[in-house]
Structures are given as structure tokens and as C-alpha cells.
Amino acid sequence: MSDKPRLMIVDDEPIVGKRLKRLFEKEGFAVETFTRGSAAIDELKKKHFDIVITDLMMGVVDGMKVLEFAKANCPDIRVIIITGFGKKETAAEACHKGAFAFIIKPFKIDELREIVRRACSALRKPPTG
Amino acid sequence: MNLKIWHKMIIGISIPALITLIGGFFTYAYINDVKLRHGFVEIADDLRERVLEVRRNEKNFLLHKTDEYYRYSKDATDTLNKSLNNISPEIVAQAGNDEFLLLRDSLRTYSDLIHALLKNYRQEDLSVEKVREEGRKLEAFVKAENHDRELSPNFVLDLRRLEKNYMLFRDKTSFDRLNDALAGFNNLAPFCLYCVQYTTAINNLISVYNKITGMENDLQGIGNTLEETTDRIARSERQKVNAFFSSTQRLLLIALILLCTFGPLLVYQTASYIVTPIKRLADITRKISQGDMTLRAPIKEHDETYTLAVSFNRMLDHLQLTRSSLEKSLELLHEKHVEVEKRASLGFLVSGVAHELNNPLNNISLTAETMKEDLNELSAEELKEHIQDIISQSERAKHIIEDLLDFAGARKSTAMEKTDIINVLAESINLVANQLKVSHIHLKKDIHKTPVFIRGNQSKLEEIFVNIMVNAIHAMKGSGDLSICAGPDGQGKFITVEISDTGCGIPGKDLKNIFEPFYTTKQSGGGTGLGLAVTHSLVEKHSGDINVRSKVGEGTTFTVRFPLYEETD
Structure with a gap:
């Protein structure tokens, strides 16, 4: 098992998964992408992830459920929420449930990269890359 | 007259x-x-x-x-x-x-x-007396025998008898006999004075008698x-x-x-x-x-009904004018209602679509940034894939905006034409898809697979379905199932579209007013109260009907029915 920090990306938009996987692999993460919340939760049950980047609106099992499960499963996990629906209530709810950050689509790569870096340093386990 | x-x-x-x-x-x-x-x-x-x-x-x-x-x-x-x-x-x-x-x-x-x-009667009396007198004289003369031998007393007596008979009967027989006797008498004694006097008296009597008889006959004739x-x-x-x-x-x-x-x-x-x-x-x-307000009272007679008919017609003219202007106002108002309702729906849809738009935008910007950063590292193949993604996501954004514009009325046509209702239903579902997602509503579809045509207007029909679905989304307040069933009936005369939610339901007392304008069960600011009234009128314009059944706490089902398109339409 590699010592690279493990990053999970959940978004029903496959393009988001593809682009972020390439980006964060370059950053030195071990990246896995999912387009469905349920599949992501199943994977979380099996493996440990350090950081989860999840979309909020995704059909039946949405980002909020992924956040809840991830935090319940592993309190140390850093969950970053990205969403096209930038509602204050949702952001507040996500923070309340332990989200590390709340990013609104469309976002800048640098912005996300910065947040992920901060999450990573918060883990005190800098990525190797 | x-x-x-x-x-x-x-x-x-x-x-x-x-x-x-x-x-x-x-x-x-x-x-x-x-x-x-x-x-x-x-x-x-x-x-x-x-x-x-x-x-x-x-x-x-x-x-x-x-x-x-x-x-x-x-x-x-x-x-x-x-x-x-x-x-x-x-x-x-x-x-x-x-x-x-x-x-x-x-x-x-x-x-x-x-x-x-x-x-003459008096004359007759005299004549009779004269005859009798002369008769007596003659008798006396014959008795005294101083007469001719031929003249016997019997002869004179016979003569006197004949004379009496004549006076008594006065007929022709007695006259003839007397006359014959007298003729004989005169022959016997032509120169006897008494004889002549007697004959003269009798003749006189005869002439009197004749005269009297003539007069009597005349008198009787005149009497007659x-x-x-x-x-x-x-x-x-x-x-x-x-x-x-x-x-x-x-x-x-x-x-x-x-x-x-x-x-x-x-x-x-x-x-x-x-x-x-x-x-x-x-x-x-x-x-x-x-x-029939176009009829007018006939004006024919110039009586009291003429005034009545003229006044009546004038009143009708006023009435018709007022009515047509009222109808125009009503039509205008109705159009405004439709517009208002449409904007309300549109506003609701826009909030969903705007967020939806963030996805393709995000994909584009993400891909573009990646390309910018890794331009030198990307293979030609990868580069092509990136560009393709940008193109497809731009298309996606365009479609989202187009759908919205279509619904907003950018497509002006109000023509009633052969329209595939299955396609309309799919487009309508597309329009609310985001709201369903945001509201955590699960969509269950059981829609006929092949096109089903009715006579209608695409944007009006979309409005009908969007209105019902938006209503359902509101009713479910955050989560639930939206079921849409659509398909033609057994006889091939109608298509039925059933849209059910698992929302709060509508109480019976509200149910009967649900298609009335400005009637809303939503809290203030929740809706215009026009949605279902407009929906109802739009369905009627398509010769269809709309029904609702609901159970409080379980949900509501709207059933819309349209007659299928016929070539003769």
C-alpha cells in the first residue's frame, strides 16, 4: 500500500472526475473517482481515504450522505464539498456536519488545489510528489 | 299600414x-x-x-x-x-x-x-100595370061579343095565361110563345083597337124587360x-x-x-x-x-312595438358593445394570467436551471484550465479529448438555455398542430429535472415508448405538464416520489397522462376549488394561485380534460386526457 495520501473524488459529472484525477495525481495523490454516491460509500467501507472531494447534488445518494458516512466512518477524514447550488443553508449544514471546505462551481483549479493542500497539511501528512 | x-x-x-x-x-x-x-x-x-x-x-x-x-x-x-x-x-x-x-x-x-x-124597375111596374089593364079591357070586350067571330074568349084567356107566364118566367120559351100568340092575335083581328092597345102594352113591356135585363147584365159584369x-x-x-x-x-x-x-x-x-x-x-x-346577441327585433309596424323594438335594439347594441369590450378585457386578463403564471413557473425553473448551468460551465472551465496548465504535457489525443469535452459541454449549456427560452415563450408559435405528446412530456421533465434533483425527488416514469400524436401546441402543452409537476414538487417539500404514467387508452381515442406525487395532499374542501383562479393552498409567496386555473384552461383549449384526486398525507394525482390526433382534424 502506497504512502501517498488517498483522495476520493465523487461527482456525477464524469469530466470533473477525469480532470481532477489527472490534476491531483500530479500533485501526488492516489486518486479514485466515482460518479455515484452509493458506489463511493461502498468504497469508503472497504478502503481508507484521507481526503474526499464530493459533489452535493447526485441523485439518491448525494454528497451530504457521503459526507455523513465518511465522517462517521473516519472522523479524521477531510471532506471538501463542491456544488453548483451555492446556498448558504447547505454550506452551513455541510460545515456543521464536519465538511472541511465548501466550494462553489464553477471553481478555479488553483482554488481547489489550495484547499486540498490545506487539508493535506492539516493531516500533517504532506503528499509526496 | x-x-x-x-x-x-x-x-x-x-x-x-x-x-x-x-x-x-x-x-x-x-x-x-x-x-x-x-x-x-x-x-x-x-x-x-x-x-x-x-x-x-x-x-x-x-x-x-x-x-x-x-x-x-x-x-x-x-x-x-x-x-x-x-x-x-x-x-x-x-x-x-x-x-x-x-x-x-x-x-x-x-x-x-x-x-x-x-x-127602370119603376117603369117596369107601370108597364106591367098597363098590360094588365089593357088585358082586362080586351077580356071585357071579347065577353061583350062585340068583336070578330074568330076572337073567342078562350083565345084571349090563353093569351093572358101566356102573358102571366112571360111576366113570371121572362125566359125565351115563354117570350116566344107569347110572341107567336100575339102574331096570331094580330092576324085574327088586325083592326081591333083593344087588340092593338094590348099588343102595344105588351111590346112596351118587352122592351122595358129587355132594357132591364141588359142593365142587370151590365151591373153584374161591373160587379164581377x-x-x-x-x-x-x-x-x-x-x-x-x-x-x-x-x-x-x-x-x-x-x-x-x-x-x-x-x-x-x-x-x-x-x-x-x-x-x-x-x-x-x-x-x-x-x-x-x-x-344570440347578433339578433335584432324586426322593425315593421309603426305602432307601440316600434318604439319598444327600437329601444330594445338600442339596448342590445349597448349590451353587445359592453359585452364584446368585456370579453376583450377578459381575454386580455386571461392572457395576463397565463403570462403571470408562466413567469412564476419560469422563475422557479430558472433557479434550478441556473444551477444546472454551473455544471457544464464548471466542466468547461476545468477542462480549459487543465489544458492551460498541462498544455505541453498533453498528448495530441488527450488534447483532442479536452477540446471535445469543451465543445460538448458548451452544447449542453446551450441546450439548457434553449429549453428555458423555449418555455419562456421565445418560440412564439401558438399554432395547434400535430404534436408528439411523448416528446413534449420528455422536454417538460427535462425542464424540471434540476428542481427534482435539488428537492430530492425521485422520478418514476412509465411513459409510452413510441410517439403519440395529438392536436396541440408544444409550448402550451409543456406549460400544462410543467405547471402540474412544479405543483407536485412544491407539495412534496423536500423529498418524495414523482410518478408519471402516459399512454393511449384501449380504444385508441385518448392519451392519458397521470402525474402523481407523494406530497401533503389536498383536503376535500380545497379540491373542488383547485382549478379556480387565485386559489392557492400554498402559504403566501408560495404561488400565484393561477397555475392550475391556467392549466385547466389550457387543457380545455386542447379539447382535453383534467381531473384531480387526492388524499391528505398520501399525495395527489392529476390525470390529463387529450383526444388523439385524427387525420381529418
């Missing part, structure tokens, strides 16, 4: 009254005439009676030949004459002048004749004339009266038939003449009250 109703009524009443009046006048005149005629008959009868009286006295006079009977006879003729003179000239003229003239002349002659006859004339007058008067009665009877019968035939006809004509314009007006008002 332009008569007022009250003129018509007066005419209607006057005509029968006039007819009755004329009838009455004629009857009065007839009765008068009848009375007059009856008077004639009475007078004629009276005259006849008098004449008969005259004849009776005439017979007596001729029989007895005395002064006394002459007086009776004269009295009777005088009475008759007086009666004749008493008849008024008008009646004489009416009954015929000639007859009366004849009557008068005859009576005058008759009167003279009676008088003459009386004188009198009788016949009065008879004729009486008969003719009676005939005239009878003819008059039968003609009157005929006239009355004709009048009765005419009255029976034309009376009711006249009454009917008058009544209908009065009632027709009123009836016409009533008919037209009934038709107008049934909804």
Missing part, C-alpha cells in the same frame, strides 16, 4: 260593431216594410170584403127590386167608395195606380147603373170586375208580402252564413294583427336570451 295598437283595437272592435249596426238598421227597415206590406194586405182584404157586401146587396136588390133594397145597395157602394177614397195615395202608388183607377171607374158606373135600374180587381189587388199584395218574406229569409240566412264564416276570421285577423308584432318581439327576445 302603420297603425298603433290602440288604433288596431278600435278598428277590431268597430268593424263587428258596425256590421251589427248595419244589420240592425236593415232589420229595422225590413220590419217597417213588413208592417207597411201587412197594412196593404189588410186594406186589400177590407176592400174585398166591401165589394162582397156590395154584391150581396146587389143580388137582393135584383131579386126584390124595391126602394128599400136599393138603399141597402147604395149604402154598400157608398161605404166601398169611402174606403177607396180613404186609401192614401202612397199605398195606391205602391199597389198599382191602374188597378185603383179601374176600381174607381167601375164603382162609379156601378153606382149609376143601380140608380138607373131603380128607375169589381170583385176580380179587388181579388187581384189582394192576391198581388199577398204575393208581394210572401216574396218579401222569402227574400228576407234568404238574406238573413246569407247574413248568418257570412257572419259565421267571416266573423271568426275577422276576429282572428284582428287579434293576430294586434298580437303578431308583440309575438315577433317576444320570439326574438327569447332567442336573444338564449345567447
